[in-house]
Amino acid sequence: MTHTVKIENRDNSLYEVDAKRSLLESLREQGVDLPYGCKYGGCITCAAKLTSGKVDQRRQVALNNRQLNEGYIILCVARPKTDISLKIGVESHDKLYRNPFLDPLKPHELKADIATSKGEN
Amino acid sequence: MDKSCCGPGYASPTEAIKAPRENLLYTIAIYTGTGIQKPDYLATVDVDPNSPNYSKVIHRLEMPGIGDELHHMGWNACSSCHDDANMARKYLLLPGVRSNNIHIVDTATNPSAPKLHKIISGADIKSKTNLSGPHTVHCLGSEIIVSMLGDAKGEAPGGYLHLNKDFEIVGRWENSMGSIPFSYDFWYQPRHNIMVSSEWAAPNTFMPGFDLEEVGHLKYGRQLHFWDFEKREPIETFYLGEDGLVPLEVKFHHNPDSSHGFCGAALSANVIHWWKDDQGKWNWEKIIDVENEPHPDWPIPIPGVMSAILVSMDDKYLYLNNWLHGDMRQYDISDPHKPVLTGQVWMGGLLGKAPEVNGVKMAGGPQMFQLSLDGKRLYVTTSLFSTWDNQFYPEIRENGGVMVMIDCDPENGGMSINSDFIVNFGNEPNGPSRCHEARYPGGDCTSDIWL
Numbered sequence: 133m134t135h136t137v138k139i140e141n142r143d144n145s146l147y148e149v150d151a152k153r154s155l156l157e158s159l160r161e162q163g164v165d166l167p168y169g170c171k172y173g174g175c176i177t178c179a180a181k182l183t184s185g186k187v188d189q190r191r192q193v194a195l196n197n198r199q200l201n202e203g204y205i206i207l208c209v210a211r212p213k214t215d216i217s218l219k220i221g222v223e224s225h226d227k228l229y230r231n232p233f234l235d236p237l238k239p240h241e242l243k244a245d246i247a248t249s250k251g252e253n
Numbered sequence: 254m255d256k257s258c259c260g261p262g263y264a265s266p267t268e269a270i271k272a273p274r275e276n277l278l279y280t281i282a283i284y285t286g287t288g289i290q291k292p293d294y295l296a297t298v299d300v301d302p303n304s305p306n307y308s309k310v311i312h313r314l315e316m317p318g319i320g321d322e323l324h325h326m327g328w329n330a331c332s333s334c335h336d337d338a339n340m341a342r343k344y345l346l347l348p349g350v351r352s353n354n355i356h357i358v359d360t361a362t363n364p365s366a367p368k369l370h371k372i373i374s375g376a377d378i379k380s381k382t383n384l385s386g387p388h389t390v391h392c393l394g395s396e397i398i399v400s401m402l403g404d405a406k407g408e409a410p411g412g413y414l415h416l417n418k419d420f421e422i423v424g425r426w427e428n429s430m431g432s433i434p435f436s437y438d439f440w441y442q443p444r445h446n447i448m449v450s451s452e453w454a455a456p457n458t459f460m461p462g463f464d465l466e467e468v469g470h471l472k473y474g475r476q477l478h479f480w481d482f483e484k485r486e487p488i489e490t491f492y493l494g495e496d497g498l499v500p501l502e503v504k505f506h507h508n509p510d511s512s513h514g515f516c517g518a519a520l521s522a523n524v525i526h527w528w529k530d531d532q533g534k535w536n537w538e539k540i541i542d543v544e545n546e547p548h549p550d551w552p553i554p555i556p557g558v559m560s561a562i563l564v565s566m567d568d569k570y571l572y573l574n575n576w577l578h579g580d581m582r583q584y585d586i587s588d589p590h591k592p593v594l595t596g597q598v599w600m601g602g603l604l605g606k607a608p609e610v611n612g613v614k615m616a617g618g619p620q621m622f623q624l625s626l627d628g629k630r631l632y633v634t635t636s637l638f639s640t641w642d643n644q645f646y647p648e649i650r651e652n653g654g655v656m657v658m659i660d661c662d663p664e665n666g667g668m669s670i671n672s673d674f675i676v677n678f679g680n681e682p683n684g685p686s687r688c689h690e691a692r693y694p695g696g697d698c699t700s701d702i703w704l
């Protein structure tokens with residue numbers, strides 16, 4: 133099965149990708165120049181912003197809940213569940229990096245393994 | 254022993270200090286995390302003041318792929334092989350923290366234009382040792398060990414990769430990690446049969462960036478570990494607590510008989526000192542404490558973030574950085590229990606004390622540094638780690654990293670920024686890159702260990 137990926141900041145270009153393979157792999161194979169590092173979901177280098185659609189990225193361990201809420205996905209492990217739209221590369225990283233002293237995380241915004249559920253502290 | 258027969262390095266620290274002045278140095282420069290889709294590279298910088306190319310990058314050796322995040326480096330051999338005429342300081346090891354690849358670079362055939370000799374693939378390291386996140390490289394005799402900060406999935410505590418002199422994977426170096434939760438830097442002092450290791454965090458924690466809250470959740474380290482070096486297992490742990498949050502760089506005195514060593518706790522911005530007493534017991538104390546500084550717009554005061562320390566070859570001075578404050582400091586540690594501040598300069602940082610150095614706008618603060626063997630020239634770079642740079646100094650994307658030279662006075666103490674030297678990595682041909690650790694072909698103050 134395949135889904136269509138639209139890359140908004142590359143002239144809305146369209147790609148057909150396999151639902152069972154990582155977006156990083158499928159898109160790079162089709163010539164999209166994407167950053168990456170660890171390729172297992174741990175280092176954030178390949179992060180992109182999902183603007184519509186759904187992905188399965190259960191294997192990622194790089195993003196905290198705030199980044200997830202901002203729509204970030206980890207392309208090296210994410211697989212599309214529907215047709216999706218993306219913004220890629222560092223142009224999409226405006227909300228990915230945050231000065232931790234200027235803008236601390238709330239307890240529910242931490243990474244999943246240490247976050248409290250919203251409302252409790 | 255016939256001195257003319259000898260292997261790499263120097264017979265003693267005193268001999269090392271007398272070595273000829275460095276003419277070139279190597280620093281890694283990264284594009285990983287910068288938005289520029291180019292490989293990281295090893296830059297050769299001309300540091301010979303009589304050369305027309307003084308203070309310029311004269312060669313760039315690109316890695317074969319993107320996304321390595323080159324970081325620290327290490328030699329295949331150092332003064333620990335001085336008695337072995339079959340060894341030579343010929344290869345520089347360049348680990349990629351993110352890719353797990355270790356690049357072996359031949360710097361001897363043509364020192365100004367090093368070339369790639371071999372790659373130990375990250376996948377191979379994972380499958381043979383279940384390790385990832387290579388960091389510190391030390392040679393020990395003709396063997397090499399590399400601290401690895403995570404397992405193959407990027408979880409702590411990692412362990413130690415053991416390579417032979419042909420750069421083949423021997424396996425895990427350590428016999429046991431004991432109850433060590435994290436890995437980072439290490440240094441060994443063979444005459445005391447001791448190795449000391451520090452704690453950063455799991456790759457999956459530090460690679461995506463720094464969340465301050467994770468320190469409170471014990472995702473970052475606060476302990477030092479003492480190892481029986483021959484048995485290759487930890488024997489004692491010092492819990493440093495709030496005084497030792499995120500203990501990073503570990504240095505022993507260069508004098509192989511000394512038991513004194515130091516660690517910079519990055520987030521506490523403290524220097525921890527340890528030594529062995531007459532009863533053979535190891536002790537520790539905090540000897541330097543850099544106070545957090547208030548920031549007009551921030552709810553939380555800024556810690557120094559002391560990401561590196563260095564001990565001069567004569568063991569007289571300790572240098573440290575405060576990456577977020579923006580200062581480099583020199584302490585006289587003739588009495589290691591009572592350091593005396595003897596020099597301080599500002600370059601970059603968030604306190605706005607030195608936004609420009611020698612006409613170049615600084616993005617970042619003093620971060621990694623390498624001291625000449627004679628103790629007179631300290632080369633300092635500004636980038637810490639791509640994701641952390643992006644959080645604290647986002648303008649480094651456009652400006653790139655910078656290498657500054659600080660003149661140091663090894664007789665009377667004191668430091669000042671050299672006005673003739675600056676390498677602006679913002680002007681690199683492929684766009685702004687970020688320089689990090691530096692090494693000299695003839696050995697330096699962070700490599701050599703004497704048996």
Ligand code: FES
Binds near residue numbers: 168194206207
């Ligand atoms: S490449 Fe490291 S998280 Fe995707």
